[in-house]
Amino acid sequence: MNVTIATATLPKTGALILPAVEGTSLLPTAEAVDKAMSGGLKRAMKAADFKGKAGQVLDVVAPEGVGVSRLYMVGLGAARSVKQAGLETAAGTMVARLNAARVKQASIAADPIADADLSDADIAAHLAMGAQLAAYRFDGYFTKQKPDQKPTLTKVSVMTKAQARAKKAWEIQSAIAQGVYLARDLVNEPPNILYPESFAKKCKALTSHGLKVEVLGEKQMEKLGMGSLLGVGQGSVRESQLVVMRWEGGAQNAKPVAFVGKGVTFDTGGISLKPGAGMEDMKGDMGGAAAVTGTMLALAARKAKVNAVGVLGLVENMPDAGAQRPGDIVTSMSGQTIEIQNTDAEGRLVLADALWYTQDRFKPRIMIDLATLTGAILVALGEEHAGLFSDNDKLSEQLAEAGKASGETVWRLPMGDAYDKLIKSKFADMRNIGGRNAGSITAAQFLNRFTNGVPWAHLDIAGTAWQSGAKPTSPSWGTGWGVRLLNRLVADNFE
Structure with missing residues (x-):
């Protein structure tokens, strides 16, 4: 139209x-x-x-x-x-x-x-x-x-009497809409069409908009020591990928803002197999990566005056004979070891290495990850808000304001030492689940161990990346949630 x-x-x-x-x-x-x-x-x-x-x-x-x-x-x-x-x-x-x-x-x-x-x-x-x-x-x-x-x-x-000014304003909104459309398309695609390598290929095509795109394969990630991410994908015939997108619209050598997306293109749960009912929705478990990709397109399309980095951890979580098992211990890029107690708590394993890589290579001003991480956040907040977890009050406030302005709202939940103790392991530096209670919070505590002091926020979008029914401006299952929020955050605070 x-x-x-x-x-x-x-x-x-x-x-x-x-x-x-x-x-x-x-x-x-x-x-x-x-x-x-x-x-x-x-x-x-x-x-x-x-x-x-x-x-x-x-x-x-x-x-x-x-x-x-x-x-x-x-x-x-x-x-x-x-x-x-x-x-x-x-x-x-x-x-x-x-x-x-x-x-x-x-x-x-x-x-x-x-x-x-x-x-x-x-x-x-x-x-x-x-x-x-x-x-x-x-x-x-x-x-x-x-x-x-x-x-x-x-x-x-x-129709408007302010036609000239409205056209300029619409150019910006139209660019953002491109990013939302792309994010929706990615979430809606079937998993036999969208898998790590084909997702990476779609990202490579964005170089036509001025983005710089790199793709790391499994051999490169092995050299970097990404045992946490690679463990998730080892049961799939699809090769895992790490995609790095850069938009350089700001001052030369200025530190970038960084966005990191969970990209599990299909999640069976692995050996800790999910129930069959509703498993088809797990094609959308890459909603965080979709949001980051859409955001990077939006920033490039509107020529945002900022340096930005988008990093996607792309894997498929399958339960074949070579799949990761409960009880395995993996070593992350950070050197920290992780006991796998549930292979369906895989998104945090992907993000652990993606976050560490991002902060280590780019030294960003801020780092925000987006992930369809826990069913617990859907129980807590429904489809109305994304869960916000952060170690930085200023960044949390900026995200909350951007959420109100964009219509993509967030709700901050607590973090702290008492929750962090719940992921203590008997055999490794940490375990990848914290038990039944506070599941979304313990997942965030896990991620915080891989941020290395960079101002960081985690957005759990399991309740917002797709929806049970159509809304006036969001008629499809995949919502493209996160693109407008992150764009507004950048426009209001980092340009």
Whole structure:
């Protein structure tokens, strides 16, 4: 679907969408439409008891006095509470509605909103963003689709008087949308198509956007001493990979920000085999790596003025005769030894070496890892927030603020010595599980042993990387969660 910024001229074809705020008079474009309809819009609002509440939609078919075939009003709620997420949700809601109505093209009026803490250009850009995110589809594997299963909407124009400024703002949002789309595609791909080597190949293709990409194979990782990561993949016929992506948009020799992603392209649990029911979802166990990849694309596409590094640990966790066993002891790149008590606690083993490699080679300003790490975080926070764990209050606060601004929210959970003691091993420096209690926290304690003092945060995205049902701006199973959060963090604090 093509989303563009257009002049504030009433369209003569297609559908027209008029945002409305609660408790105030009509916005300027809606006032002009009502005048052209000789008061017909206000009469329709009264008849439908439409007041502009968030989520309310008014549908006027074949309105008289204007050239469009359909007229919609969509509520934003009270003006003072209008934020970018609300604008995007409204636009996303309308994309689904327009496709259901078999509409082919639409225009959205982006009028200034008094009392809203957003410029008129930002209002237009976020309405466009909502439409773009809602238009995502992952349907390439269907060989036959009925006409009513295919989206009809091909063009959305966002009308604004601040066209020049809105176009610049939309260029940035459009670049971020590219990253979200890529992250969603990666999570949605089937595991016979997306495995460590093919994932790495997709990353290599991003050099066309200005990223520098390196791929380390198993022999190179063996020389580096990455026994923790390699142990996870030893039961698979697929070779494990370590991908390093660099964006150099900041000052020369300036320390980078670093993002590290868990990339288990399929997780059977290994010898500690998962139950069969729902195992197909484990194709998404590389959601952290997907988010890092999408973030790196977004930063490159919008030419971010920052040096950034993305490191992906890519493995497949399979239970063949050569697979890692409970009771094995592996030596990580850091030199620390790890007793394997459960082969399904594999993501932290991958991240242990990826984190150590990242801090050792790049000496980053901050280091953030993202991983679909524990089912326990889904029990604690559901699909609403990602779990945040950190040894740095400032970085935690920056992530929390970026989460509120981007709509990808986080919730900080505690860490400490009492939890760290739970991963003490009788036979090695540590064990890879801490028992039933505080499972997400003990996983974070494990990771913290491989950060070497670099300001660090861990985001457990097991509840947010994919979803049980569609949302207005996230219509697919894979959400692409994390791209917008990390982009906002960089834009607000590190450029």
